[in-house]
Amino acid sequence: MKDIEKKLLNNFQEKDKTLLKKRIMSSVERYKRKRKIKRLYWAAAIAVLIIVSGAVYKNAQRFDDSYVKLLETTKVGTIKEVQLVLSDDVLTVSKSDSIIVYNNSDNMVLIGNSKTAKNSAIVMNTVVVPYGRHTQLKLADGTHIWLNAGSKLVYPSSFSGDKRIVYLEGEAAFDVAHDKQHPFTVKAKNHEIEVLGTVFNVSCYSDEKAVTTALESGSVRINYESGNILNTKKSVTITPGTIASYNKDEKQVSTKEGNVSNYFLWRKGLIVFKNDDMEYILKRLSRYYNVPIEVRNKDRFQQTFSGYLDLKTNIEEVLNIISESSTFTYTKQENNIIIE
Known part of the structure; x- marks a missing residue:
């Protein structure tokens, strides 16, 4: 009788263990599914955010680009x-x-x-x-x-x-x-x-x-x-x-x-330079007077200039002022200035 009771008790414990194991595995699977769904949700949300942000950026970029094209026409x-x-x-x-x-x-x-x-x-x-x-x-x-x-x-x-x-x-x-x-x-x-x-x-x-x-x-x-x-x-x-x-x-x-x-002095035809390199200065003069300026041997032309220039005078007078404190000479060929 005792052997039968012992056997029944063991069988009951095995069934209990199996049932408990199933419950645990079921809980684990549900937890995994929930985590997977959350990950998919956040991934989708991030993807939507990226798409929307990209669309907004592209629209803004397209808006800007359309006017940049006007600048280039x-x-x-x-x-x-x-x-x-x-x-x-x-x-x-x-x-x-x-x-x-x-x-x-x-x-x-x-x-x-x-x-x-x-x-x-x-x-x-x-x-x-x-x-x-x-x-x-x-x-x-x-x-x-x-x-x-x-x-x-x-x-x-x-x-x-x-x-x-x-x-x-x-x-x-x-x-x-x-x-x-x-x-x-x-x-x-x-x-x-x-x-x-x-x-x-x-x-x-x-x-x-x-x-x-x-x-x-x-x-x-x-x-x-x-x-x-x-x-x-x-x-x-x-x-x-x-x-x-x-x-x-x-x-x-x-x-x-x-x-x-x-x-703001350029509005009055005046420019003040302070330790500006000659390349920068000559670009400004070329724009203001609408005269192409060519610099030969730029490697040796690394000087800076500080001074006050009255652009209401002609470009030759302005270049003469700069050359007095620099070491260059220039010639004028038709409408071009050649800096030696």
């Missing part, structure tokens, strides 16, 4: 007068008609004191300034812009939405109409400057190594593409009396305090 070296490109017309702005004014109430564009043109509402316009010229324009919001030689600006005929955005290649001085609800942004390649209302100068020529921003009043925030692996954007805010320089190769911004008024 007209070459500054192929024209002799300032050109205003409207939605359906191209107007020439002569020297006597150097100010372009937008009237927001009736979509009219006033060129100087005589010429007017009807502009379609909220379309992109372009001003192209050839070498040897500079011009002014007043946007529909009241912002005043001075454009230097060899510059192009793309902007809307009338601002809409929550931002005021313009696209610049070259150099311009801005006196931005204050509007706290609608920040004003100047965009260049890998670089943008955001303001509410202020006075500043931006130099972002494609053939120069840096984008320079000089702030006279107000406050600006500079957003730029950094040089890290993810190519993320960084920002720096500068105050009046500050000069910010964005190195295009290193993708970094450096700031310093200085006499920012010197950066």
